[in-house]
Amino acid sequence: MGELGVGAFSRSRRSRMLRSPRGAVVTSTASTLVVLGAVVAAFLLAPGSRAVRATYFNVHDMWRAFIGDPHEGFYSVGRGLVVNIEMFTIGEVLILVLALLVALVRQSKSPVLFPLRMIAVAYVDFFRGVPLILVILAIGFGLPALYLPVVSSQSAFVYGVLALVLAYSAYVSEVYRAGLNSVPLSQVASARSLGLRPRTAMRHVVLPQAVRTIIPPLLNDFISLQKDTALVAVLGAVIEANRAAEIYSSTVFNYSGYTVAALLFLLLTIPLARFTDHLIARDRTRRLAGAT
Amino acid sequence: MIRPAPRTAAAGTASSGTSQAAATGTALRIEGVHKAFGANRVLKGVDLAVDTHQVICLIGASGSGKSTLLRCVDLLETIDAGRVVFFGHDVTSPAVDEILVRRQMGMVFQSFNLFPHLRVLRNITLAPVKALGMTVADAGEEAMALLARFGLADKAHDYPDRLSGGQQQRVAIVRALAMHPKLMLLDEVTSALDPELVGEVLDVIRELAAGGMTMLIATHEMGFARETATRVVFLEDGVIVEEGPPSQVLDAPRDERTKRFLGRVLSAGRM
Structure with a gap:
């Protein structure tokens, strides 16, 4: 001892x-x-608790904003949320495709694609740098002002989705790129040694492995996208949840409609956030198990 | 220009080595190959010929250029000078589609490099289906036959990470064989394995050698080289120092550098 x-x-x-x-x-x-x-x-x-509760947490106003009343001139925040859901589901699909194209162009090595590569780099730099709200304003009010055929005659909904897709594809293309770069070069070498063409190797060997690693960060970006659909309210013509709350507050002078919108957005994003956590945890367990 | 050879049953199947015996000649001729990575000159003029059905073992310290030489032969690296002649075709000429050349060579890597997202069977059939245009059914049948031959039939539907290192490396060899290569390039295929798993992989290579497969093997397994190699080639510092039958190079080396290398291997207990 x-x-x-x-x-x-x-x-x-x-x-x-x-x-x-x-x-x-x-x-x-x-x-x-x-x-x-x-x-x-x-x-x-x-000191201001009573006033704040009456303005933001009035149960009566919250309910009225939620169901809406066309006779009083305001829209349902609940129905508005359906528009948000439409925007991000359509947007997500388009983003997944456009972002992948941008990422593949940026990863390409062929000299023929050099101009496209430059465009892709400029595109990503631009849309990652400009605040989303300015993109929405520029597209929502700028494109109609051009009086071009087709391009200038779309609905505000289309412009809103277009702005979201352009801005988010820039981010998501970087996520894809990180995923593509995370696949070890030895995997590429072994695909090449088997005589696979670069395109086949990308599609069947590199991309499937890349997508697996980027699902959590991808979902993270989609959580942001879900709530950022609210910014399309600035165009005025798209009655989504945030815009409906805005109209309610300016009609009734009570902000409880915004509280309803906030709660509804949380209802959408929290399950996705928990699901993302679950995937990250599963991935971690699998990787740690694989390491032994 | 190299074209995919008509894949007849006789020319294609690695299992029936004797059927290849009709065609003897030079499978591979490496002529004055130089390769540098930046300022690091890895290969400094390597000349080597491999006849069909020969097993050539490349030995040498890490960094001597063995792996780079194999990668240059598989056209995974672009050589700076020299030629690689494969069955009479200068495959390093710019007119050659290197992808068509690689389909005729099988390469197996130290770290297995199986595709982790695909099951064993799909790992093997991917290239025959996507590169050679075989049907999934035909490629699958052939892959199952190859797996059965090497005692891996029960692993066909597992993911690679469920397999031991030895099993993974055997699958990697089967995957290369499924392309009916005319030449196998093995890059230190047992170096990443636990000692007790080395034997099962070497057994596979021995069987291929007995079947007449032409092979260029970078290895640290001196015992295996002595027993299997037609010739042993000792590489140091990017040049071939000495080559000859195993009995000569391993047991009665002439060059001082070979003696020194083998002395070190011996003192490490690896001979």
């Missing part, structure tokens, strides 16, 4: 309590209640 007495390596009582399963549950519940209580208390005790 030497100079090490009994209990030389014992944990403190407190540390032992925290480490027991029951202790951990008790502790985490207590700390959650304390934090939540403090937040709620601060909200309720704030």
Whole structure:
């Protein structure tokens, strides 16, 4: 034993309590209640609490904004959300295709494609750098002002989706590119050594592996896209959830419609966020298991 | 110009080596090949001929240029000078479609490089289907026969990560064989394996050698080279220092550099 007495390596009582399963549950519940209580208390005790609650959390107004009333001149925030869902489902499909094309052009090495490569780089730089709201304004009001056939005669909905697709494809193409670069060169070498053409190797060897790794970051971008569909409200003509709330607030002078819109967006994005976490965790487990 | 040879049963099947015996001659001739990566000159004028049905083992320290030489033969690297002549065709000429050449050579890598997202069977049939235009059914049947021959039939529907290293490497060899190569290039195929798994992979190569497969093998397995190789080629610093039958190069080396290398291998207990 030497100079090490009994209990030389014992944990403190407190540390032992925290480490027991029951202790951990008790502790985490207590700390959650304390934090939540403090937040709620601060909200309720704030000098302007009553006014804020009446303006943003009025249950009556929240319900009226949610169902809408055409006779009073305002639209349903709930029905507006359906428009948001339409925008991002159509948008997501188009983004997946356009972003992949941009990424493949940027990854290409053929000298013939050099001009396309330059366009792809400029496109990504531009749309990643310009705030989305400016893109929506430029396309939603700019394209109709050109008086071009077809291009200038679309609905605001189409312009909104187009702006979202252009802006998000720039981001998503970078996600694709990261995925393509994450596939080891040895995979490419072995596909080439089997006599596969570069296009076949890309389609059957590189791309499937790349897509697997980028699903979580891709879903992350789609969570952003879901809520960014609300920005299309600036065009005025697309009555999506945010625009419906805006109309409600300017008609009734109560902001509870925005609260409804916010809650509805959370209802959409939180499940997708949890699903993304689940995929990341699964991927991590699989990779750690594969490493042994 | 090289064209895919008509794949008759006799010329194609690696299993029936004796049927290839009719066509003897030079399978591969490497002439004055130079290759540098930036300032790093890896190959400095390599000349080597491989006759059909010969097994040539390349030995040498890591960095001596063995892998690079194999990659140059498979046209995965563009050589700086020299020629690679494959069955009489200068395949390093710009007029040659290297993809058609690679379809006639099988390459197996140290790190297996199986496609992790595809099941074993699909790993093997991908190239025959996509490159040679075989039907999925025909390619599948042939792949199953090859898997059965090497004791891997029960792994056909597993993903590669479910297999041991030895099994993965055997699948990689089967995948190369499925293209009916006229030449196999093996790049230190046992170096990434746990010692107890080396034997099963070497057994596969021995069987191919017995079947008459022409092979160029970079290896550190001196015992295997001694027993299987037609000739052993010792490479150092990008040049061939010594080559000859295994008994000569491994047991009675003439060059000082060969003696030094083999001395080091011996003291590492790898002989």
